[in-house]
Each structure stands twice: as C-alpha cells, then as structure tokens.
Amino acid sequence: MVLNIAMLVVFIALLVGLSWLLGTYMARLFSGERVFLSPLLQPVERGIYRLTGVNEAEEMRWTTYTIAMLLFNVGGLLLTYAILRLQQVLPFNPQHLGPVEPRLAFNTAVSFTTNTNWQAYYPETTMSYFSQMVGLAVHNFTSAATGIAIAIALVRGFARRTTREIGNFWVDLVRATLYVLLPICLVGTLVLVSRGVPQNLDAYVPTTTLAGATQWLPMGPMASQEIIKELGTNGGGFLNANSAHPFENPTPLTNLIEMLAILVIAGALAVTFGKMVGNIRQGWAIFAAMAILLVVGIAVTTIAEQSGNPLLSHAGASQATTVDGSPAPGGNMEGKETRFGIAASTLWAVITTATSCGAVNSMHDSYTPLGGLIPLANIGLGEVIFGGVGSGLYGILICAVIAIFIAGLMVGRTPEYLGKKIEQYDVKMAMLALLVIPLTILGFSGAAAVSGDALASRFNPAAHGLTEILYAFTSATGNNGSAFAGINANVPFYLIGQGFAMLIGRFLFIVPVLALAGNLAAKKRATETAGTFPTTGGLWVGLLIGVIVIVGALTYFPAYTLGPVIEQFQMHAGETFSLGG
Amino acid sequence: MLRQLRIAILMVVVITVLTGLAYPLAMTGLAQVLFPWQANGSLIQRDGKTIGSALLGQSFLDPAKIDPKTGDGPTLPGYFRGRPSAAFQPGNGDDTLVSSGSNLGPTNKALIDRVVADVAIVRKENGLAADAPIPGDLVTASASGVDPDISPAAAELQVPRVARQRGISEAQVRQLVAQATSGRTLGLFGEPRVNVLALNLALDAAAPMRGAPAARP
Known part of the structure; x- marks a missing residue:
C-alpha cells in the first residue's frame, strides 16, 4: 500500500514536470514563436x-477551419480503406495476408481516423506490415495532430478578441506532427527497442520450445508504432494482447514510459492553455481538476483489484501478497501480467480510459465489477480526465463553460469565462457537444440489448454481458478503443453500428466545439470586476469536478446499476453464471 | 473550398509518406544497427536452434498428458510451470500467433471451474495439502497468454518437486530461481518476478533431464 502510494506520487510528479516543459514549448510553437527545434525543422515545414500549396500566413474562420479538418480526415479515411482492401498486392506483407473484408475495413478505417483504434480483428493474422505502418499508424499521427489543432483553435477563441479568425488548420496540423509528435517518437522508439520491443520487417519466426512444441513468434515494426499509439492516445495494438504483450511492453520501465506518453500531451495542453490565455493559473486549475479525478479513479480501481475476487479465494487461489513467506502480486490476477502486478495494471487501466487512448496492459473484461466500472465511467464522462490528445482539453473546456453557466445561474449574473461573456449560443453549442455522447452510447447499447444478433456476441453471461455491450459502445463513441474484449465485435451489427458511433462521437463533437471557438473569438474581452467568478483556485476546481461527476452520474447511473453494480453484489454473494444456463 | 480540397489531398499524401514510410523505415534501419538483438525479438538459440524469445512465455505442460478438451494438464517433469494461457488453446495448435487473455468475467462459472482444476493439478503434483492456498498468479490466465513470469511465491512452491525430479538439492534450485528473479524497477514500479524460460534453461544446463523432451522431433 505504501509502495503503491509512493509509486503514484512519483508518477504524478513526473507528469507535472513533463507537462510543464512540453506545455510551455507548445504555447510558443502554436503562437508562431521560434522554438529550439526551429533551425532544424523549419526548412522541412516550409517544404x-x-x-501542398499552403499559405502559412493565412488565417481561417471557424467554418473554413472545420471544412479543411473534415476534408483531410475524409481523405485519410478513404486511403486507409483502400490500403486495407488491397494489402495483398502491396509490399511488406511477409505473411501473405489477404484483403481485409469490406465491413471490417470500413470499421477499422473509421476507428483509426477517429482516434478510437477499436480493433474488431486479430492483428497478427489480419494486418500486413504495410497496412500497420501506412494504413493505421499514419492515423495515430494525424488523428492526434487533428486533436491538438482543434484544442488550440478553441484556446485561440478564448485568447483572441473581436476577430473571426481562429488559426490555420494546415499550419497547426503540420506543426503538431513535425515539432511535437515526431521528435518524441524518434527518441521513444529507440528507447523501447533498447528494452526489447521488436522493430523489423521479417516474417514470423517459428521456434521449438523446451517442451518440444512449435511456437510462432510475431515480428514487425512494433516499436515505432507502440510509441505513437500511446503518445497520440490512439491505443491500437500491433498485437492482439496490445500493451500486455511482452513484445509491446516488456518491462515495468517501458510500462512507465508508455503511461507517461499517454498522459503527457493532454497534461501539457492544460499548461499551453494557461500560457495562451495569459494566466498560467487558469491552466493549472484545469490540470488540478483532472488530476484529482484521476487519482480518485486510480485509488478505487486499485483497491477493488487488490481486494480481489472472493470466488477465486474460495477456489483455492490465494490473493494475499505473500504466500508462505514469498512475495506474490496478490489480488485478482486473471487477465493481468506478473511483471505489472495489480498496481501497474490498474494505474494503466485508469489512465488509458481517462484519456482516449484505449491501449491495455491488462484485460478489463476480467476485472472485478467495481474495478471495471471505473474505466467504463471514465470514458462515459467524456474522457475529460486529461482525455485524448487535444480532445481532452476541448472536452473539459466545454464542461468549464457549463460549470461557469451554472455558477452564473446561482448568483444571477451573466457568466464570464476568461473575460468572455458566455451567452445563449455558447451554451447551446456546449450542450450539443455534451449531449451527443450519452445519446449515442445509450441509444446504441439499448438497441444492442434487444437485438438477437448483438446479444449473441456476448462472451460472458448475465450482468457482465450487459457491461460488455455498454463498454463496447461507450468505447466506440468516446473514441477510446479499449474493450471488454470477450465480446465478438466482428459481426455486421457492431462493425456498422460502432463505425457510426465512432464517427458521431468524434465529428459531431468537434463541429460544435469549433463553432463555439469562432463565436468566442469574435467577442470583446470584459474587464474583471469584484463580481467576476474566479476561475482559478479551489472553489472553481470543486465546481468543475462537481459538474463533471454529477452530469455523468445522472446520465449513466441507471445503466451501470444493471451491469457492474449488480454484478459486484452477486460476486460477493458467491454467485456464478453460465451463458445460456 | 476547391483550394482546400486540393491541399487536403496533397497533405494526406505528404503526411502519409512522412509518418507512414519515412519514419518507421528510418527507425527500423537505426534499430537494426543500434540494437539488433532486441529489434529482432530477443531470440534465444540452443544447439543452433531457435528455442524462443527471452521476453515470451512458453507452455511447460507435458505434451503427452494435455487434456485435448481443456488444454490443461500436469507440468513436464523437472520443469517449472508458467501461468495458464488463453493463447495456447486446443485447436490453435501450439502456436501463439494470436496473443490473448481469457476475457472470462469474475462471476463466470467457466473461470471458477478452470481455477479449481488448475489448483487441483498444482496441489497434486507438488504434494501439497488439499487446502493449501496456491499463489493466484499460478492459476489465473495472464493478459497476453505469453506472460514469461511467475511470482517468487509461485516458484518457491515448485522448488521441492523440481529438485526431486532433477536429482539436485533444493538449495541449488533456489539459487537458480534467484538468478532468474528480477526486482521492482527503481524499487517502485512493477512486481518481483521469476522468468520461467530462463529458469528452465538454467536447470537444463545445470542438471539435464535424461531423455529430455527437447530432443524429440
């Protein structure tokens, strides 16, 4: 326990330090100032x-910015679909894998374009190295860069006054890719390879085990994909077991690096936000709200998993941290790796769902009900607890607009955030974005719960089966991509349904955000008075957390009651279930 | 609008070439020069044959005694047992092309039945009491199906059996276990663990089993 707390303290300290460094760097970068990489990268950028014919000096209104963003994403989506369908004739396919089936190719192309990385396929037996690199990993860069661009555009909305312009999408996109993502990935890839993550283009290797069996070892350019998959909060595994696989995540050190990579851009963007609106404390207030929610989630999940599953103890499996004087991880180890134990698994599970990453280093489907509820709820809350690269910041700023609106209602004043009056149009756009997510999650889950085909995809019985369905659509809509992975999503209902859920969750959220950005940028900046509600300090952080939790709880509590909540009681009552029994 | 469309198409091409080809191929080249062993899967050779990866677990169940229905069975004599794996399943052959956890939920009867069966096997082959608690990691399926490690407690439990079957002292076996054990990183991150393949390889080197199954075709 003391060890777990010490680990968490060190982890958060590292996160704060790295966020400050990267956040300051990004604030300069996206304000058009020179950064230390400029001498090296500016010629490439200009090239x-x-x-492509981009005019670097051109500014865009929110409508042009949106159109540019959508065109770029549609283009990337179509290219990936084509690559997946044609991989049998493309290079880097030593396993001679055939074309990806059309519905699966649609689902996968949407999944990677929207930063979701839901995987309805087994990568080892489905994707060629060309498809992994050019079809999928490219989106790990572009969807992350798109997220950063949108977040920066919204920040400009707050920072600028009486203008209709919120930046240039192409410039933001190129700078995010070239100056932020690629340099970190170059270093990260080599560090991961040095610890054992493979990076080659060879065919799979047959081995003869000590027991005399044949075991095939997967190969491929894994390290270069592993680092951007975490850094861009994408999460799509090169291998089916994702970051639980020793090839993707061989040691506790790589585990630490990968967890920091998942959070660092989201944390840094809070700092960037503070710098760009001219008051760093505004940024740290947002950071604090996110960090508090994260730590609470980590505590609940870790305690739930370390306490374990009474049914396992009853079956003779010890869940204590020492057995006959020798150390053991203890707790519920089903679906977890020995080198990570409980604490490094639950920390990852909370981080990957608080952000929109969705990479896993343990199998959420085998968590205790309470331990699995936190990841589910993290995504349901809209991934605003640090959240996805970019999407986390614009998500929580939407929550901030609602929180300040509620504060305004309570004191009977027109609410202001960062000197901008929050008026009817702003609240409408914020609510539109906020309502799209639960409506899509609960709508699709409801349809699945009464559709025979969708029900047949469940892998686990009873309440846990409902949680699998809820998790699938929560993950797709929230663009997370992690799963209660027992569910068979490679059937038409899920391939098509989730494809649309992912598109809605991504783009129907982004468009109102950009509309809000455009509207905010046009406003004057009101001067602060004694009556202005302060948006730094403890009261504001508490209000923001309250709004996030209360809105989330009111939305999802009934559904969660029928899934994880009821199963937690059943587990403690010693009940077990069989499918069809 | 048309101008944005033209830029979009060109930008998709440029960014795809940069991040989808230039980046991973350059990284592959660099990795092959700087860390060739790791970049190619940390492969281990013995007698000129590739016998596995230092990072990946293998099945140490006795191939002759595996139950074809459950994929479960007793341990190969003289070897340490690893964790149950959802990747080594009957019908999959012995290959681990598709890595996976069991994904069984906490109240799924299939999970509890499997744990009960594994607990019985471990107790029996190690001569333990009928109510001896078994370290949980030894009877729960890992997340990847190729977890290379077990806990020190899960190793200690098997020491007497392996020493007896190999005809060496328990102290000798414990020494090999210690050599295959890693601690927490910086004293904080991860868990103490024993690499089962490294341990079994060290045992084969120190005290070979007669008629070792590795010699079988």
Missing part, C-alpha cells in the same frame, strides 16, 4: 507548405 511541406510549398509542396
């Missing part, structure tokens, strides 16, 4: 603008 890209010349090749």
Whole structure:
C-alpha cells in the first residue's frame, strides 16, 4: 500500500514536470514563436507548405477551419480503406495476408481516423506490415495532430478578441506532427527497442520450445508504432494482447514510459492553455481538476483489484501478497501480467480510459465489477480526465463553460469565462457537444440489448454481458478503443453500428466545439470586476469536478446499476453464471 | 473550398509518406544497427536452434498428458510451470500467433471451474495439502497468454518437486530461481518476478533431464 502510494506520487510528479516543459514549448510553437527545434525543422515545414500549396500566413474562420479538418480526415479515411482492401498486392506483407473484408475495413478505417483504434480483428493474422505502418499508424499521427489543432483553435477563441479568425488548420496540423509528435517518437522508439520491443520487417519466426512444441513468434515494426499509439492516445495494438504483450511492453520501465506518453500531451495542453490565455493559473486549475479525478479513479480501481475476487479465494487461489513467506502480486490476477502486478495494471487501466487512448496492459473484461466500472465511467464522462490528445482539453473546456453557466445561474449574473461573456449560443453549442455522447452510447447499447444478433456476441453471461455491450459502445463513441474484449465485435451489427458511433462521437463533437471557438473569438474581452467568478483556485476546481461527476452520474447511473453494480453484489454473494444456463 | 480540397489531398499524401514510410523505415534501419538483438525479438538459440524469445512465455505442460478438451494438464517433469494461457488453446495448435487473455468475467462459472482444476493439478503434483492456498498468479490466465513470469511465491512452491525430479538439492534450485528473479524497477514500479524460460534453461544446463523432451522431433 505504501509502495503503491509512493509509486503514484512519483508518477504524478513526473507528469507535472513533463507537462510543464512540453506545455510551455507548445504555447510558443502554436503562437508562431521560434522554438529550439526551429533551425532544424523549419526548412522541412516550409517544404511541406510549398509542396501542398499552403499559405502559412493565412488565417481561417471557424467554418473554413472545420471544412479543411473534415476534408483531410475524409481523405485519410478513404486511403486507409483502400490500403486495407488491397494489402495483398502491396509490399511488406511477409505473411501473405489477404484483403481485409469490406465491413471490417470500413470499421477499422473509421476507428483509426477517429482516434478510437477499436480493433474488431486479430492483428497478427489480419494486418500486413504495410497496412500497420501506412494504413493505421499514419492515423495515430494525424488523428492526434487533428486533436491538438482543434484544442488550440478553441484556446485561440478564448485568447483572441473581436476577430473571426481562429488559426490555420494546415499550419497547426503540420506543426503538431513535425515539432511535437515526431521528435518524441524518434527518441521513444529507440528507447523501447533498447528494452526489447521488436522493430523489423521479417516474417514470423517459428521456434521449438523446451517442451518440444512449435511456437510462432510475431515480428514487425512494433516499436515505432507502440510509441505513437500511446503518445497520440490512439491505443491500437500491433498485437492482439496490445500493451500486455511482452513484445509491446516488456518491462515495468517501458510500462512507465508508455503511461507517461499517454498522459503527457493532454497534461501539457492544460499548461499551453494557461500560457495562451495569459494566466498560467487558469491552466493549472484545469490540470488540478483532472488530476484529482484521476487519482480518485486510480485509488478505487486499485483497491477493488487488490481486494480481489472472493470466488477465486474460495477456489483455492490465494490473493494475499505473500504466500508462505514469498512475495506474490496478490489480488485478482486473471487477465493481468506478473511483471505489472495489480498496481501497474490498474494505474494503466485508469489512465488509458481517462484519456482516449484505449491501449491495455491488462484485460478489463476480467476485472472485478467495481474495478471495471471505473474505466467504463471514465470514458462515459467524456474522457475529460486529461482525455485524448487535444480532445481532452476541448472536452473539459466545454464542461468549464457549463460549470461557469451554472455558477452564473446561482448568483444571477451573466457568466464570464476568461473575460468572455458566455451567452445563449455558447451554451447551446456546449450542450450539443455534451449531449451527443450519452445519446449515442445509450441509444446504441439499448438497441444492442434487444437485438438477437448483438446479444449473441456476448462472451460472458448475465450482468457482465450487459457491461460488455455498454463498454463496447461507450468505447466506440468516446473514441477510446479499449474493450471488454470477450465480446465478438466482428459481426455486421457492431462493425456498422460502432463505425457510426465512432464517427458521431468524434465529428459531431468537434463541429460544435469549433463553432463555439469562432463565436468566442469574435467577442470583446470584459474587464474583471469584484463580481467576476474566479476561475482559478479551489472553489472553481470543486465546481468543475462537481459538474463533471454529477452530469455523468445522472446520465449513466441507471445503466451501470444493471451491469457492474449488480454484478459486484452477486460476486460477493458467491454467485456464478453460465451463458445460456 | 476547391483550394482546400486540393491541399487536403496533397497533405494526406505528404503526411502519409512522412509518418507512414519515412519514419518507421528510418527507425527500423537505426534499430537494426543500434540494437539488433532486441529489434529482432530477443531470440534465444540452443544447439543452433531457435528455442524462443527471452521476453515470451512458453507452455511447460507435458505434451503427452494435455487434456485435448481443456488444454490443461500436469507440468513436464523437472520443469517449472508458467501461468495458464488463453493463447495456447486446443485447436490453435501450439502456436501463439494470436496473443490473448481469457476475457472470462469474475462471476463466470467457466473461470471458477478452470481455477479449481488448475489448483487441483498444482496441489497434486507438488504434494501439497488439499487446502493449501496456491499463489493466484499460478492459476489465473495472464493478459497476453505469453506472460514469461511467475511470482517468487509461485516458484518457491515448485522448488521441492523440481529438485526431486532433477536429482539436485533444493538449495541449488533456489539459487537458480534467484538468478532468474528480477526486482521492482527503481524499487517502485512493477512486481518481483521469476522468468520461467530462463529458469528452465538454467536447470537444463545445470542438471539435464535424461531423455529430455527437447530432443524429440
């Protein structure tokens, strides 16, 4: 326990330090100032603008910004679909894998374009190295860069006054890719390879085990994909077991690096936000609200998993941390790796769902009901607890607009956030974005719960089966991509249904955000008075957390009651279930 | 609008070439030069044959005694047992192309039945009491199906059996266990653990089993 707390303290300290460094760097970068990489990268950047015909100095209104963003994403989606369908004739396919089936190719192309990385396939036996690198990993960069661009555009909405312009999408996109994502990935790849993550283009290797069996070892360019999959909060595994696989995540050290990579851009963007609106304390207030929610989630999940499953103890499996004087991880180890034990698994599970990453280093489907509820709820809350790269910041700023609106209602004043009056149009756009998510999650889950085909996909019985369905659509809509992975999502209902849930969750959220950005940028900046509600300090952080939790709880509590909550009681009552029994 | 469309198409191409080809291929080249062993899967050779990866677990169940229905069975004599694996399943052959956990939920009867069966096997082959608690990691399926490690407690439990079957002292076996054990990183991150393949390889080197199954075709 003391060890777990010490680990968490060190982890958060590392996160704060790295966020501050990267956040300051990004604030300069996206304000058009020179950064230390400029001498090296500016010629490349200029070259890209010349090749593509971008005018670096051009500013866009929110409508043009939105159109540019949508065109780019549609283009990438179509290209990936084509690559997946044609991989049998493309290079880097030593396993001679055939074309990806059309519905699966649609689902996968949408999944990677929307930063979801839900995987309805077994990568080892489905994707060629070309598809992994050019079809999928490219979106790990572009969807992350798109998220950063949108977040920066919204921040400009708050920071600027009386203008209709919120930046240039192409410039934001190129800078995010070239100056932020690629440099970190270059270093990260080599560190991961040095610890054992493979990076080659060889065919799978047959081995003869000590017991005399044949065991095939998967190969491929894993490290370069592993680092961007975490850094861009994408989460799509090169291998089916994702970051639980020793090839993707061989040691506790790589585990630490990968967890920091998942959070660092989201944490840094809070700092960037503070810097760009001219008051760093505004940024740290947002950071604090996110960090508090994260720590609470980590505590609940870790305690639930370390306490374990009474049914396992009853079956003779010890869940104590020492057995006959020798150390053991203890707790519920089904679906977890020995090198991570409980604490490094639950920490990851909370981080990967608080953000929109969705990479896993343990199998959430085998968590205790309470331990699995936190990841589910993290995504349901809209992934605003640090959240996805970019999407986390614009998500929580939407919550901030609602929180300040509620505060305004309570004191009977027109609410202001960062000097901008929050008026009817702003609240409408914020609510539109906020309502899209639960409506999609609960709508699709409801349909699945009464559809025979969808029900047949459950892997686990009873309440746990409902949680699998809820998790699937929560993950898709929230663009998370983690799963209660027992569910068979490679059937038409889920391939198509989740495809649309992912598109809605991504783009029907982004468009109101950009509309809000455009509207905010046009406003004057009101001067602060004694009557202005302060948006720094403990009261504001508490209010923001309250709004996030209360809105989330009111939305999902009935559904969660029928899934994880009821199963927690059943587990403690010693009940077990069989499918069809 | 048309101008944005033109930029979008060109930008998709440029960014795809940069991040989808230039980046991973450059990284592959660098990795092959700087860390060739790791970049190619940390493969282990013995007698000129590739016998596995230092990072991946293998099944140490006795191939002759595996129950074809459950994929479960007793341990190969003289070897340490690893964790149950959802990747080594009957019908999958012995290959681990598709890595996976069991995904069984906490109240699923299939999970509890499997744990009960494994607990019985472990107790029996190690001569333990009928109510001896078994370290949980030894009877729960890992997340990847190729977890290379077990806990020190799960190793200690098997020491007497392996020493007896190999005809060496328990102290000798414990020493090999200690050599295959890693601690927490920086004293904080991860868990103490024993690499089962490294341990079994060290045992084969120190005290070979007669008629070792590795010699079988």
